[in-house]
Amino acid sequence: MQVADKNRNRRDILVLALVCGVCQLALAPNIGIGNGRANLALVFTACVAFNVGGRTGVLAGFLAGLFFDLSTTGPIGLMAGCCAAAAYAMGQEGRGRMAGELGASVVEFSVAALVVSLVYHAAMLMVGQSSSLLDAVALRALPTALLTIVSFLPFAWFYSRSTGGGPSLSMGGRRRGGGSHLSTRGL
Numbered sequence: 001m002q003v004a005d006k007n008r009n010r011r012d013i014l015v016l017a018l019v020c021g022v023c024q025l026a027l028a029p030n031i032g033i034g035n036g037r038a039n040l041a042l043v044f045t046a047c048v049a050f051n052v053g054g055r056t057g058v059l060a061g062f063l064a065g066l067f068f069d070l071s072t073t074g075p076i077g078l079m080a081g082c083c084a085a086a087a088y089a090m091g092q093e094g095r096g097r098m099a100g101e102l103g104a105s106v107v108e109f110s111v112a113a114l115v116v117s118l119v120y121h122a123a124m125l126m127v128g129q130s131s132s133l134l135d136a137v138a139l140r141a142l143p144t145a146l147l148t149i150v151s152f153l154p155f156a157w158f159y160s161r162s163t164g165g166g167p168s169l170s171m172g173g174r175r176r177g178g179g180s181h182l183s184t185r186g187l
Helices: 006-026 040-051 054-070 078-090 102-126 133-162
Strands: none
Touching (some): 006 040, 006 054, 040 054, 040 078, 040 102, 040 133, 054 078, 078 102, 102 133
16 A cells, blocks of 8 residues: 655655756856756756656656756757746656666657757757757757766666655566566675
């Protein structure tokens, strides 16, 4: 029997927001490839969308994107809209997905990170923040997506280990998805 502990969800989201916010302000501007920087607001959005989903995920994505917009020189609302749309798309399949489907979550996040980076930097090209299409795509969007995906991996690993609900260490255990899975959690 699962008991909904909303205060625990709120605490976890607040701690995740603080960690991602500090990393976004302190680390992301100092680590880059070309003109690309990691987008920890999207990492936060994905973690909430995969683990909680629904309205909470979309609201968290919007607020994280707004935080990102206020901490950069881009137009206010652009990343907020991108993160809210990404949270809606990633949070469709249910709660607690990172525990049982880590690989699928990473692939889905990778696609979302690439799409959000391309949309954001294409819009930045349109408002004059980028000098050319080559600069917007090759020097900004692709490195941003790569750094964002790399930044997501430790969070994904942590949530795959801590949320529980994963399959046991049995060879023939059935998962919700229908396939069998061998977990090395206790090894």
